[in-house]
Amino acid sequence: MITTTRMKAVAISLVCLAAALVIPAVVQSASYLNLAILVLMAAQLGVSWNIVGGYAGQVSLGHAAFYGLGAYCSTLMLVKFGVNPWIGVLCGGLLAAILSVGFGWSCFRLKGHYFAMATIAVAELVQIWFTEWEYGGAAVGLYVPMDRTGWLWMNFATKLPYYWLALGLLLITLAVNWWIERSYIGYYLRAIKDEPDAARSIGVNIARYKQIALSISAFFTAIGGSLYAQKELYIDPNSVLSTALSIKMALVSILGGVGTLFGPVIGSVVLTTIEELTRTVFGGTGRGTDTIIYATLIIVIAVFYPTGVVGWWRNILRRRVLNTASNTADSEQSSSQVAGAAAVKGGQV
Amino acid sequence: MNLEIKNLMVKYDDVLAISDVTMSVATGTIVALVGGNGNGKSTTLRAVAGLNAAHAGSITFNGQAIQSVPAHERVPLGLSLVPEGRRLFPRLTVRRNLELGAFTQSDDHEVKSSVDEMFSLFPILKEREKQLAGTMSGGEQQMLAIARGLMAKPRLLMLDEPSWGIAPKFVTKVLDVIQQVNATGVSILLVEQNLSKALSIAHYGYVIQTGRIVMEGKGQDLLHDDKIKQAYLGL
Numbered sequence: 001m002i003t004t005t006r007m008k009a010v011a012i013s014l015v016c017l018a019a020a021l022v023i024p025a026v027v028q029s030a031s032y033l034n035l036a037i038l039v040l041m042a043a044q045l046g047v048s049w050n051i052v053g054g055y056a057g058q059v060s061l062g063h064a065a066f067y068g069l070g071a072y073c074s075t076l077m078l079v080k081f082g083v084n085p086w087i088g089v090l091c092g093g094l095l096a097a098i099l100s101v102g103f104g105w106s107c108f109r110l111k112g113h114y115f116a117m118a119t120i121a122v123a124e125l126v127q128i129w130f131t132e133w134e135y136g137g138a139a140v141g142l143y144v145p146m147d148r149t150g151w152l153w154m155n156f157a158t159k160l161p162y163y164w165l166a167l168g169l170l171l172i173t174l175a176v177n178w179w180i181e182r183s184y185i186g187y188y189l190r191a192i193k194d195e196p197d198a199a200r201s202i203g204v205n206i207a208r209y210k211q212i213a214l215s216i217s218a219f220f221t222a223i224g225g226s227l228y229a230q231k232e233l234y235i236d237p238n239s240v241l242s243t244a245l246s247i248k249m250a251l252v253s254i255l256g257g258v259g260t261l262f263g264p265v266i267g268s269v270v271l272t273t274i275e276e277l278t279r280t281v282f283g284g285t286g287r288g289t290d291t292i293i294y295a296t297l298i299i300v301i302a303v304f305y306p307t308g309v310v311g312w313w314r315n316i317l318r319r320r321v322l323n324t325a326s327n328t329a330d331s332e333q334s335s336s337q338v339a340g341a342a343a344v345k346g347g348q349v
Numbered sequence: 350m351n352l353e354i355k356n357l358m359v360k361y362d363d364v365l366a367i368s369d370v371t372m373s374v375a376t377g378t379i380v381a382l383v384g385g386n387g388n389g390k391s392t393t394l395r396a397v398a399g400l401n402a403a404h405a406g407s408i409t410f411n412g413q414a415i416q417s418v419p420a421h422e423r424v425p426l427g428l429s430l431v432p433e434g435r436r437l438f439p440r441l442t443v444r445r446n447l448e449l450g451a452f453t454q455s456d457d458h459e460v461k462s463s464v465d466e467m468f469s470l471f472p473i474l475k476e477r478e479k480q481l482a483g484t485m486s487g488g489e490q491q492m493l494a495i496a497r498g499l500m501a502k503p504r505l506l507m508l509d510e511p512s513w514g515i516a517p518k519f520v521t522k523v524l525d526v527i528q529q530v531n532a533t534g535v536s537i538l539l540v541e542q543n544l545s546k547a548l549s550i551a552h553y554g555y556v557i558q559t560g561r562i563v564m565e566g567k568g569q570d571l572l573h574d575d576k577i578k579q580a581y582l583g584l
Contacts, residue, residue, distance in 0.1 A: 191438045191449055198436035201398050202501060203424030203453040 013262070017171075024163055033159045037231070039272045040166035041224060046252035046264025047173045048220035053250055054259035055186060056213040057193030058108070059116045061246045062123030063221050065103065066096040068130060068241035070222025071229040075142050076135075085154040089226040096222030097215040104211045120243055127241035141236025144229055154230045162231045169227060170265075173220045177261055180216070189213055193259075221249070244291075251294060255301055257310025266309045271297075351376045351505050351536045352397065357406035359389075359396050366392040367560035370406070374505060379527065379537040381551035381568060383544045385581070389560040390540040391433050394507050397538070398430035399423045411504070425453045427504030433513060433540075435494040439483025443474050443493055446482050450500030460500075467496040470529070488519030495526060505536045512543050524550050544581045548572040556581075 020040075027033050045067065052058050073095050074088030083091075107118040131139050149155045156162060180186045188209045191199040200206055229235045252271050257263025271294070278289040305312045352374040359366045367389035374380045382390050395401040397408055399420030408416045415423055438446050447467055451460040468475035471492045477485055482493060491511055498506055508527065512520040520543070528550055531537050541547035548554050551568035556577065564571065571577055 187438075187441060187445060187449055188452075190440060194438050194440060195436045197400055198432055198438070200400060200420040201424070201430040201432055201436075202450050202497065203421045204449075205419075205421040 016265075020167055024160055030159055033163060035273065035276050037159060037163050037166050038276065039268050040163070040170050041228065041231075042248065042252055042272045043265040043268035044166065044170040044173050045221060045224045045249045046256065046268050047170065047177055047261075048217050048224060049249040050253045050258065050260075050264050051177060051180060051217040051220075052210070052213045053217075054253055054263070055180060055189040055193065056210050057189075057259075058210055058214070059250065060107075060119045060214075060217075061116050061243065061250060062103070062107075062119030062121075062126075063217070063249045064241050064243065064245040065123040065126040066100065066218040066221040067225035067228070067245060067249075068126065068235075068237070069096045069099060070225030071235045071240040072130065072136055072142070072225075073222070074226035075144055075229045075235055078144065079142055084152070085226070085230055086152075089154070089223055089230075092222045092226045093219040096218040100215045100218035101211065103218070104207075104214045108207055108210050108214075120246070123241065123243060123246055127237050127243075130237045130241055137236070139237065141234060141239070142229075144233040144235075146233065155233075162227075165227060165230075169220075169223060174261065174265075176216065176220070180213075181261060185209065185212065190259075247294075251298065253308075255297060255308055257308030260308070260310040263308050263310040270309070351378075351411060352538065353407075353409040354393070354397065355407045355409075357393065357396060357408065358404045359392050359401050360404050361401075365560060366401075367396075367557075369561050370557065372555045372562055372565070374536050374538050375553070376504075376536055377531070377534055378552040379531050379539060379550055379568075381539045381541060381547040381554040382557060383541055383547050383554060383571075383581070384557035386542060388557050390542075390557055391509050392560075393557070394430060394509050394538065394540050397507060398428060400430070424501050424503075427502075428507070429498045429501045429503035429505070430507045431494045431498040431509060431511065433509040435490045437482040437490055437494055437497070439481065441482060442479050443477045443482055443485070444479065446493055446497050447474070447500055450497035453501055463500050463502070467499060470499075471496050471526070487515040488522065491515050491519065491523055492526065495523070495530070499530065499535070503535060505538060506530060507538045507540070509540045510542060511539070512541060512546060520546060544577065545572065 023036055024033065027036065045063075049060065049063055053060055070089070070092035073092035074085050077083035077088040077091060078085055103119070103122055106122060107115055110118050130136055136142065144155070146155060149157060151161065154165070180189070188199065188204050191202075191204060192206050192209060196206060225240055228240065232239070248271065252267035253264040254267070255270060256265065256267030274293050275290040278293065282289050301308065307314075354370055354372050357370040358368055370389065370393050372380070372382070382393060384390050392401055396403050399415070399418065403416040406416070407414060410423075410426055410428060413426065415426065415428075418426070438449065441449070444464060447464050448460060451463055454460050454463070468478070473489055474493055474496060477489060482490065485493065495506075495508065495511065498508075511523050511527070515523070524546060527537055527539065539547055539551060548568045548571050554566065554568045554571045555562050556564040556571065564574070564577070566574070
């Protein structure tokens with residue numbers, strides 16, 4: 001049964017991958033291709049957030065701090081020192097991973113809602129700091145120059161290469177999540193999430209493993225931020241450091257299925273599409289409509305599907321298996337009853 | 350002496366949970382800490398395991414003061430806690446729960462042979478090897494919790510209410526297992542509300558009331574003490 005389910009999951013994953021590879025050939029419209037890129041980028045952020053928020057159960061609402069750090073690091077290195085963005089992207093990731101130690105040190109002392117609130121506070125401080133930081137463009141922000149284009153400089157005049165970049169980054173992040181799920185780190189994180197006291201009593205250094213999860217998560221979130229900067233060619237504190245962005249990262253995971261591999265991808269497809277559709281349909285007059293839909297979705301998820309789309313789907317499959325098993329048992333029972341009755345009739349008993 | 354606790358005081362914020370606990374566990378013995386609900390039994394155990402901070406007093410394990418040692422560093426010293434309510438990792442299999450119990454061991458072969466040892470000590474776990482821990486019965490879960498605690502190869506195994514929430518026939522089984530484990534040289538500190546059961550297998554016992562040790566003595570002596578009979582056994 002487990003093997004069949006796993007085979008189905010692998011088959012579905014391969015079909016999705018094939019679809020992702022075919023999309024650029026099928027989609028001719030630049031705006032739809034842009035939507036696909038946004039879905040992939042949001043999915044990558046959700047998958048990154050899932051490492052700490054899903055597996056370790058630490059609901060961070062301040063991940064925009066890492067996203068912004070990544071975006072600013074690669075952009076500043078390029079603008080101020082002419083450093084290649086590929087190097088800038090890695091530096092941004094590493095910087096975020098290193099600074100996440102301070103983030104963790106200040107927030108991991110708190111639990112549950114207090115932790116979530118502390119992460120918001122830290123991210124807000126980071127945003128304020130960047131808003132005031134003249135060298136980093138302050139509130140005006142920074143432009144990524146278009147003077148050197150091509151794969152070497154991660155700068156393109158068309159959308160298509162960004163699609164491949166976003167897809168590649170998502171696949172790498174998914175691969176890391178997959179490895180975490182199956183490695184001992186994943187088991188320790190699940191132990192910490194489910195039973196922190198029990199984890200401590202078997203010798204797990206909770207603070208260390210939460211920090212490992214946060215650093216990996218911060219690294220990939222920052223890389224996502226750098227990719228955003230390279231794609232949009234402009235960043236400011238509001239676009240890469242806002243709390244709304246942090247909430248979106250958490251929400252794509254929660255909607256799709258927190259602590260699951262593909263949950264954030266599903267969540268991203270739903271949320272990003274809604275976000276872009278409302279933006280297109282309502283335009284400037286409908287500003288905030290996506291937030292209303294987000295809020296409604298949060299309530300619906302919390303009340304009806306706390307395990308997200310993936311959890312909901314697994315429940316359906318589980319029920320179907322149970323129904324099949326009970327039907328088989330019923331039919332076996334009734335056939336044995338018929339046989340028994342026939343035997344009684346024939347005087348065999 | 351395996352474990353020595355002197356004048357231990359633990360607070361939850363400003364609330365005093367235990368005010369003055371002095372007790373010890375001699376090497377190779379079973380010691381029971383008994384008392385009514387809310388008198389500080391579990392808090393004492395959690396303080397020894399490092400899950401609660403000691404506000405005053407001292408905890409010495411094999412001659413080493415451990416009251417300021419973090420919980421995760423106490424396990425390699427030979428202290429293992431089987432927490433109240435079992436606290437298994439419900440989404441992981443029986444085998445994985447056992448392997449996680451050996452967190453402080455780095456040798457994979459050693460971990461594997463420890464798992465096999467646990468399977469021979471608890472054959473039911475071998476049958477349930479691939480089952481998710483959260484789907485087992487209360488008694489089986491308790492067996493797994495004890496086995497997970499033993500995976501750390503402790504010198505002192507602390508059990509918090511092992512009879513909690515399990516069928517009476519399993520309680521006897523669990524107590525048998527505790528004696529079996531003790532026979533291998535592992536000291537046991539047993540916290541129980543079920544006084545008669547706990548004292549019947551304990552070499553020594555302590556009675557705790559409102560955060561203080563109010564009585565101590567050999568297990569059998571306490572079991573037949575009139576005051577205890579009246580106060581706790583309703584006899």
